Amino acid sequence: MEKIYDKFEQAISDIPDGASIMMMSFIGPGGCPQNLIVALKKLGVKNLDVYACANFGVTGAVKGKPGYREYIQPDILVVNGQVKKAHVTWARAVMGEYSALENAALSGEVEVEMIPLGIYAHRLRAGGSGVGAFYSPIGIGTVYEQGKEKRNINGRDYLLEYPIRADFGFVRAFKADTIGNLIYDGTARCFNPLIAKACDITIAEVDEIVEVGELEAEQIITPSIFVDRIVKIPEGGLR
């Protein structure tokens, strides 16, 4: 099946209202599928269930500090009224200032689930590996344990955690080959390989598409079987 799409809009045109969508958003533009997020805003579908660990108007590097580069983040979907529920690790933009997401949460417009970062990653991994649930030692004695089943295993308390899966996944990779094998650049890898496996339809935006055989098998991080659609970021696209 042909996986390459010319335009971001085409690659996401079948996302319906109420879909669950997972997107990489953590530390810096290089790992964030900015072009797909912009296309999703243009598509305008609503009541979305969004899994994006960070960057609802947040970057670790705070605006104005050295090293800061501005980039498109999932908060544009919140501002555009498309998000019904958000699952995040960072909701805050700058200490002392409410982000678009926090304001929407406080007004009741958006429901927010806060998840510790490492458990977020592991729940995605579980979602992408077909297991039913797992017990985690994170969050004991905190608000995070509220409503979760607790179990003592070999003398230590654990919380029952459920896997996360979504209908669509937005991934940002460095190179794809024409059948969808992916490699990543530097720390832009992060959540991307986990998202690729944890979604029913995975859409990757990439810097470059190469012929099959140009990526060494040993080099490939996300095997083609996990990738459904690929779009090359055009000249002048968001990077």
Next chain:
Amino acid sequence: MKEKLNEEGIAMRVAKELENGESVNLGVGIGSMVPMFIAPEKDITFHSENGVIGFGKVLTLEEAELMNFNLINAGSQYIMRKPGMSLCDIAEAFDAIRIGKVNTTVLGGLQVSEKGDLANWSVQPEAHIGNIGGAMDMPIGVKKVIVAMTHTTKQGQPKILKKCTLPITALECVDIIITDVAMIEVTDEGLVLREVFPGWTPKDVQEITEPKLIISPDLQEMKLI
């Protein structure tokens, strides 16, 4: 007003605490400044939870432009490639934390209790929104938790308390508190004051600390180098 350390000063004192050969995870804020102050003879493997192990120094934006914008630590600082450095996904990076392969973490703090409970993710006791980040995950598995923070809030209220009033990050996890005026160790007996910043007496530190401090018999003046 007595003199206090600035953030760089706190980072310098933290750097001194790190031991040759150990693996260290650094949190956002003061923690991220620590690599600048590591003595050259110390070989420390820095771990960042976004998926990079064994990286070099933090780069300026201009330097990153010449190298690679896609090499970043969890605090979104551009970092330098180093021989032996490796990359992984974020789940694998947290595996290293939970199974105890990372020895020490340096975290920021909003409040620390006398039992070593840490609150550092939300300033809103009720709303439960804010930035959790990796702070809840870090103390589970890491052998030594260093909290680097100012001793009081901007309003002068103690941040070292009998009991935390803000949402808890993890219970009984903190080993060492390094502030702008003191170094305090969390022990089973209570909080032990080990070092005070020059010009500060144990009594001065006690006045801005809620729980009773145990004064170490070999109390030192804080040295940064």
